[in-house]
Amino acid sequence: MELAKRVQSLTPSSTLAITAKAKALKAEGHDVIGLGAGEPDFNTPEYILNAAKRAMDEGLTKYTPAGGVPELKNAITAKLQRDQNLNYTNEQIIVTTGAKHALFTLFQVLLNEGDEVIVPAPYWVSYPEQIKLAEGQPVIVNAEESNQFKITPEQLEKAVTSKTKAVIINSPSNPTGMMYSKEELQAIGEVCEKHDLLIVSDEIYEKLIYTEEQHVSIAELSDSLYDRTVIINGVSKSHSMTGWRIGFAAGRKDIIKAMSNMASHSTSNPTSIAQYAALAAYTGDESAVEEMREAFSERLDALHGWLTEIPGVECEKPSGAFYLFPNVQKAAESCGFKGVDEWVKALLDEEKVALVPGSGFGSPENVRLSYATSLDQLQQAAERIKRFVKNHQS
Numbered sequence: 339m340e341l342a343k344r345v346q347s348l349t350p351s352s353t354l355a356i357t358a359k360a361k362a363l364k365a366e367g368h369d370v371i372g373l374g375a376g377e378p379d380f381n382t383p384e385y386i387l388n389a390a391k392r393a394m395d396e397g398l399t400k401y402t403p404a405g406g407v408p409e410l411k412n413a414i415t416a417k418l419q420r421d422q423n424l425n426y427t428n429e430q431i432i433v434t435t436g437a438k439h440a441l442f443t444l445f446q447v448l449l450n451e452g453d454e455v456i457v458p459a460p461y462w463v464s465y466p467e468q469i470k471l472a473e474g475q476p477v478i479v480n481a482e483e484s485n486q487f488k489i490t491p492e493q494l495e496k497a498v499t500s501k502t503k504a505v506i507i508n509s510p511s512n513p514t515g516m517m518y519s520k521e522e523l524q525a526i527g528e529v530c531e532k533h534d535l536l537i538v539s540d541e542i543y544e545k546l547i548y549t550e551e552q553h554v555s556i557a558e559l560s561d562s563l564y565d566r567t568v569i570i571n572g573v574s575k576s577h578s579m580t581g582w583r584i585g586f587a588a589g590r591k592d593i594i595k596a597m598s599n600m601a602s603h604s605t606s607n608p609t610s611i612a613q614y615a616a617l618a619a620y621t622g623d624e625s626a627v628e629e630m631r632e633a634f635s636e637r638l639d640a641l642h643g644w645l646t647e648i649p650g651v652e653c654e655k656p657s658g659a660f661y662l663f664p665n666v667q668k669a670a671e672s673c674g675f676k677g678v679d680e681w682v683k684a685l686l687d688e689e690k691v692a693l694v695p696g697s698g699f700g701s702p703e704n705v706r707l708s709y710a711t712s713l714d715q716l717q718q719a720a721e722r723i724k725r726f727v728k729n730h731q732s
């Protein structure tokens with residue numbers, strides 16, 4: 339029996355694939371340094387753990403409303419008011435099983451067969467696959483490295499057709515760590531207004547910014563942009579809660595209602611205990627978030643310094659998230675490899691350092707390194723990469 343067409347062209351997540359290979363090598367006893375992970379290495383803060391334990395003790399272990407418990411929705415609307423100065427009612431919020439499932443459900447309720455969604459590349463690996471699963475068509479627009487991997491309004495304008503329904507903006511970005519400024523978002527917003535496009539604003543790395551730049555949501559810029567934006571966010575990256583699976587979407591009532599209907603027939607609800615943990619995250623003080631941000635900031639400075647000393651590795655310093663996305667094409671060529679994918683494979687085989695090739699993100703000259711690991715591990719990884727390049731260049 340053949341499987342459904344929709345899964346036949348599905349590509350496995352390249353980030354998960356490299357993490358799995360690194361784990362397998364580790365299990366065989368190799369001293370592997372994994373820089374592939376897309377999750378903070380810190381424990382979930384204590385006050386959040388305690389809230390989850392309390393929820394269990396109080397019997398909050400049953401089905402909840404499909405779109406999340408009202409207390410958590412209240413906390414999310416308060417967060418959006420506090421951080422983005424945006425007013426939402428609870429009917430405009432859905433709590434989901436991670437931000438990933440918010441995006442998945444959104445594309446399901448939005449797209450008909452052949453509807454196009456503009457995806458700036460480099461992109462987070464799941465966007466194109468999720469769009470395809472909803473029978474939509476991802477339209478990849480290559481952002482220039484010289485423009486910090488950000489698309490321009492002209493590029494967006496050029497990519498719009500009569501079938502375009504939405505565009506994705508992910509700032510700070512996975513995999514590049516780059517951020518759009520208010521002015522850049524304004525200019526992109528004008529194109530979206532002109533062509534009546536919906537904006538999917540993925541703000542999951544909002545709290546992880548290491549410069550003076552302020553995070554801006556495109557929904558903040560005008561009433562019209564507010565109406566046409568669905569904000570996606572969650573606690574995974576901000577509060578080191580990847581395993582708890584809590585995210586949310588905020589947007590137009592009709593969209594959120596359709597998403598809740600869909601959730602009622604798929605997930606029923608996000609895990610009740612995890613919802614109470616997320617409630618504590620959004621209502622607690624953010625000192626734990628700030629501590630993690632400071633640690634990431636120190637690691638970014640250090641790793642960026644070490645990497646850019648390696649011949650053939652070119653890397654602009656990003657503003658946010660916890661990734662570096664250097665161009666290693668010259669290093670791969672000077673080492674005698676056909677391309678970056680091979681270079682990455684050989685690096686894992688020979689030096690046991692796991693990076694994610696940029697090809698999975700639509701950017702084949704780059705690699706993604708996550709600095710969600712200790713400074714000591716990062717230093718060792720940089721030394722091994724340096725040695726690897728030196729050995730192959732000589």
Ligand SMILES: Cc1ncc(COP(=O)(O)O)c(C=O)c1O
Pocket residue numbers: 376435436437438439462508511512540542571572573574580583584585
């Ligand atoms: C850009 C981006 N959006 C969404 C997600 C999904 O996050 P969650 O763990 O909340 O599903 C990730 C996680 O890697 C991400 O990098």
